[in-house]
Amino acid sequence: MDPFLVPFGTPRPERADAVRNREHLLRTAREMIAAEGVDKVTMDGLAERAGLGKGTVFRRFGTRAGIFRALLDADERRFQEQVLSGPPPLGPGAEPVERLIAYGRARTAFLLDHQAIARAGLDRNRPVPASGASLTQLHLRMLLLQAAPMPHLDAVTVQLTAALEGPLVLYLSRPEGEAPLDPGAAGFFGDAWQTLIERLVHGPQAAPARDSRHDSRHDNGHDSRRGDRKGAP
Amino acid sequence: MDPFLVPFGTPRPERADAVRNREHLLRTAREMIAAEGVDKVTMDGLAERAGLGKGTVFRRFGTRAGIFRALLDADERRFQEQVLSGPPPLGPGAEPVERLIAYGRARTAFLLDHQAIARAGLDRNRPVPASGASLTQLHLRMLLLQAAPMPHLDAVTVQLTAALEGPLVLYLSRPEGEAPLDPGAAGFFGDAWQTLIERLVHGPQAAPARDSRHDSRHDNGHDSRRGDRKGAP
DNA sequence: CTGCGAAACGGGGTAAAGTCCGCTTAGGCT
């Protein structure tokens, strides 16, 4: 009976029933989202449909937004893996600039794919660092440091993080009316990001950012046509 | 008698009592905010304290966030005036690059000043363009076009808007616990913005060397992150 | 001054998030 075997650091393992319930809730939430959309998912509704008490739902996720964050987490982890140990240029091995550009494109596509849930994971009255954003921040900081050391690096990193994640999570989301945002937008913002990065690193003389020949599997249909103006509502 | 005198375009003037009540509500709201902070302002509380019905409050502002947007509006308009017809470099007359930089600094300071209210004006489930952001977008677009024409201008503009406004309304706000964000942050993000713009326009060879007390190659006196259980592997 | 239609008002009603606390149960210990 030595209580010092695990003095700190391991808060305690999670009880089996708790795990079971969490997974059941997550599964149920996914069903409800697929069936009726994110904002038809209410805490009472979820609890009832899962056959559990409302208190349990809150105990597991803390807040409504917490559910969506948990839902996103699995995919986020997969994305993270691609970045940390996948093939270049997204993963390690390519030049920093290439990686910056690849990261921006991949992240844009990711956010577009997960737009509804990512948005629902936001929490009025809490800052954003919803795990995803902070990875972006860390990663951008590292690559920027290598690719183009500059003054005020930390603040610039925060701003570029916002530039990358802000538009898709915040500025352009459709309220709930159908139109889940033209999928071409991914390529569109990806191209813009590339322009931004290339100019940051090489200056304006760099060749125009056409021809994104980044051809990993994240390339969900960018049949983007140029020349359209009007960027946002 | 002639209903075609004002056929369209002028929905109708606002009734005198309506105006009076709106102003009274705004005044009351300001008092409550000053006394107890933004999130102690509830619709019922405001209505009661103003001696009006709850329905009236909603009729005037539509939604809770609407109140804060209305509150911000006056200051926002004043800011807008400085930009559109104040003295350079913020107002017209200076070089586009100068104006871009000045705008970023001024906007940063503005947002920092109005952080609490701006944040409260956000509306879960509606995109952001809360009037303020769209002015930023328009203005940035115009100046960018003059200062450094580039491909994908519209999307880049959206991203830069996010870079400018995102950090202060989203990524860095204090939940409600005191610490209203170090006022030095204004200069900090202003400097970062300047770096960003100068590199976008001139490339990395440009010598920054500007005012401001930050001049190291990469400073780091910046809040990185708070208690984050099990950080990223 | 009087009548009238549209706008504004009031406040009770609903739905959904989040809190509390007494009861139940998993799972380590003896």
Next chain:
DNA sequence: AGCCTAAGCGGACTTTACCCCGTTTCGCAG
């Protein structure tokens, strides 16, 4: 196996944004 306690559970309760609709008021025309 039986105990014991912290973790987990449920659901009533509270708070708040937001809706609805019968009633009141404004302000214009005659």
